[in-house]
Amino acid sequence: MSVIAEFRVPSTDFELGRILTIDGDTTIELERLVPIGEATVPLFWVHNSTRDSFVENVQSHPGVNNAAEVDVFEDRTLFTLDWEPTDDHLIQGIQESQGQLLSAVGTPETWEFELRFPDYDVLTEFSTYCEESGISLTINYVYNPTEPDAHPWYGLTDPQREAMTLAVRMGYYDIPRGCTTKELAAELGISDQAVTERLRRGIVSLVSNTLVTAESAESSE
Structure with a gap:
């Protein structure tokens, strides 16, 4: 594992x-x-x-x-x-x-x-x-990424967790969007590009440590 x-x-x-x-x-x-x-x-x-x-x-x-x-x-x-x-x-x-x-x-x-x-x-x-x-x-x-209690954030860094949590709270992933990356950037005190990159890396890390790992474990059984 x-x-x-x-x-x-x-x-x-x-x-x-x-x-x-x-x-x-x-x-x-x-x-x-x-x-x-x-x-x-x-x-x-x-x-x-x-x-x-x-x-x-x-x-x-x-x-x-x-x-x-x-x-x-x-x-x-x-x-x-x-x-x-x-x-x-x-x-x-x-x-x-x-x-x-x-x-x-x-x-x-x-x-x-x-x-x-x-x-x-x-x-x-x-x-x-x-x-x-x-x-x-x-x-x-x-x-261990398959055990949620082993680590609270599934591989997310603190800045990634902060950005993703704020994005959800401000409705960035809603349809229609409740905010823009520029508004998120203003809240976080970073650039628009940095917000986009932080969200992207956070999603990759979250999926890698949950869905991808779970699929690998199932295929090996």
Whole structure:
């Protein structure tokens, strides 16, 4: 039975964290890891950063072949990174453990990860691997997504839960709509695009931790 773990890692403890160096109030949100041949290509959002200086710093790393913009909004930019993760023990450990990335958010000091593992034994092996690799892993939550009492929010982060709850209360999902994303953004104090992205990620997380997991469990019986 699958298990979901939320954990924190210092930015300096893994190669991707060292490559994606940021400062100030900038944050990085990993969209997904895309396997292309033998390579792993990250797609990630950078919030509140100067794009030119960020790309220049990233491309100066010896392990990076290229960093390119995919999409640009007023307050965030989507990048793709062509990089050889030969020395990134954390990413290698996730891949070898068949971990599924649900979310990853980086700040100048730390990264917060949410991963699904096949079972508790694999999670234990992953934790041991990180310890032996010199990665300071701090586990915040571990829960089974098929057991509602194990975790109250089915993998939702606090901002996602806040946005989704407010959207329901203000009638965003009603027909006709009771509010717009701009009105939600004003209530939350964030941009219109950020609200849309937060709702999208929240729905993906909620479905992944309930319906998708339940279907997987039924198919294995």
